Each structure stands twice: as C-alpha cells, then as structure tokens.
Amino acid sequence: MEGDALSIGRLPEEIIRLAPGTPLRDGLDRIVSGHTGALIVLGTSDALQAISTGGFVIDVPFTAPQLRELAKMDGAIVLSDNADRIVAAGVHLSPDASLPTGETGTRHRSAERVARQVGLPVVTVSASMSTISLFTGGSRIVVPRPDELVARANQALAAIGVHRERLTASLTRLNGLELHDAVTLRDVAHVGQRFEMTNRLAGEASTYVSALGVDGRLPALQLRDLVDDLTPLSSLIQRDYVCEGAETMPFAGLTQLDDQDLFDIVLVGRRLGFPADLHLDSPIRPRGLRLLASVPRLPAGVSARLVAAFDGLPGLAAASDADLMAVEGVTEPLAHAVRDSLAHVAGTPPTP
Structure with missing residues (x-):
C-alpha cells in the first residue's frame, strides 16, 4: 500500500506529535540516522496486551537516546499514551493474520494489522528506505521530511495569497454595488465562494504548519497575516445578507460542498440560504453593517x-x-x- 499524502482533514493528531522539535521525532530521527528499523506502538490497552508476548517492561521516562538504543533490539517498543514514557521493549506482537494488509514488508504488515486490531497508532522506521510511517486504523501516512513540509506550506501560502487577492477584488466590487443598490444574488454567491476557497487553503496550510512543529513559526506568522481578518469580515457579510426570518447567512453550509460543487454558483447560492425561486440576477439588499x-x-x-x-x-x-x-x-x-x-x-x- 502506498503511503498517503497529507491533505485537508486527513492529518491525524499523532502527526503533530511526530513534528520536528518534539522528543519523539528526535528519537525517530536518531533511528533513521543509525540505519536501523523500528516498530513503535503509541499507547497501551488490554487489546494490545492480548496480542503481546515476550519482551520486558521498562516504564521509564522517555528520552530520544534510549529510544534509539532500544530500536537496536528485535521486537516492538511500546510507549505510553502521551509518549512521555517507554513502557516496554522487545515485545513480540501477534496480530490477527486474517486482517487485510497491502504492505509487503514484515514490519509494515505487522504495524498495519496491529493498528487495525487494537486501534492504537503505530509508527515504523524503515531501515532500507530511511522513512518514518504512521499507521492509524486502516491508513498509512509516510511522515514527510521537514523540507517537504516547508515546500508544501509555501505552496499553500502562495495559493492563499492569490485567492485572497481575488476575494479582496470581489469585496471592492461589492462595495460599489452596495452603495448603488445594485447587488445581485450572483455577487453575494461569488463572495461566499471566495471566502470558502480561501478558508480551505488556509486549513491545508495550517495542516502543514502544525506538522512542521518548531520549524513552522515563520509560515505560521505568514498564514496569520493572510487570514486573521477573515472571520470578522465573513461574519459581517453574513449579517449583512441574512435572509428574512434567519439570524445569519450560513457560510458554514459551503463547507459541505466538494471542490467541484463549490464552482456551481447556483448551488452556492442555495447553500447560503437564499430561496430556490431567486435567480442569480435577483437583486439583494445589504443591511450595511460591513x-x-x-x-x-x-x-x-x-x-x-x-x-x-x-x-x-x-x-x-x-x-x-x-x-x-x-x-x-x-x-x-x-x-x-x-x-x-x-x-x-x-x-x-x-x-x-
């Protein structure tokens, strides 16, 4: 099974714990540098105990050097739920062999089956490929290197900048239309569409920034500069164009559209709560709060x-x-x- 790329809504919380600068990532990087492999279970449970044999209990505070040394041994390493302690090492795991897996290597097959069977995240380090993988449930994510994450974050920030310019242009046009009482449903739907596109890109950039850990400070500042004012601005738009009988225009309805449907202005207008009998050129009057x-x-x-x-x-x-x-x-x-x-x-x- 090929490792999945990071994408919006698919970044497990455990990836943040593997971010550069964290103790766990330091230990994993030491294992990679030493050209050895490892299988590490993040957490303990009765279900894990049921498929575990051998090994020895350590239960000591986590340190990166200790993780590196224990990885030289055969068997899995078990950490506490918050990865602040090394619970056991040299553990032999025997997951259900009937569980499906698309992996070919022994370590990765075991990791995927353990993650499926006991519901705990499992991290592997490949000695031959020098890669770190995270297994959660039935999925595998190859943990990107910091330089890969920086490149992705920069691409996302550049895309946000482009869409932010388009949003600003749409709002500037809306200003004049509002003062001349010439706003139509099409104009409002276009603005809502621009907001949602920008928010989606911001969510993707935030994913990469979080995964960068201590290396994400500069991209985080750039992201904040680009989107910090979007929430109050969108709130004013929603209050300005609320339909009669409603408290606010539901921008949140746009989050349920996939990327292709978001380009359908008619569908966008319906998701914003406007009646079905209004066509795109129907006049819409703002309250003027923005x-x-x-x-x-x-x-x-x-x-x-x-x-x-x-x-x-x-x-x-x-x-x-x-x-x-x-x-x-x-x-x-x-x-x-x-x-x-x-x-x-x-x-x-x-x-x-």
Missing part, C-alpha cells in the same frame, strides 16, 4: 441604529450630517466620519 464597520470609532450599537433608520446604504450615503445626527448616539464628528467613509468607498467627495 461598510459601517470601517468607520473609525463608530460603536456597533450606533451602526445598528443607523441601519434601522435608513433604507439601505444608498439612503445612508445620501444622508446629510443633520439626518445622521438625528439617530441616537451619532455626534457631529461621527456623522462626518460616516459620510467621509462612505464617500471614500464610492470614490466621490462627500456632499456638503
């Missing part, structure tokens, strides 16, 4: 009252200072700020 959120020092409560007082963004943009100041909580400086901000978005000077 654009008002860009006004400096404008309290959220005042934004809500402004939205309630004026019939959409065009009405807000056309309002005078006196009109705005008639709303509770709007001072003269806030009124100026609201008008200046909306005029800036529209690309026109504020009306005197």
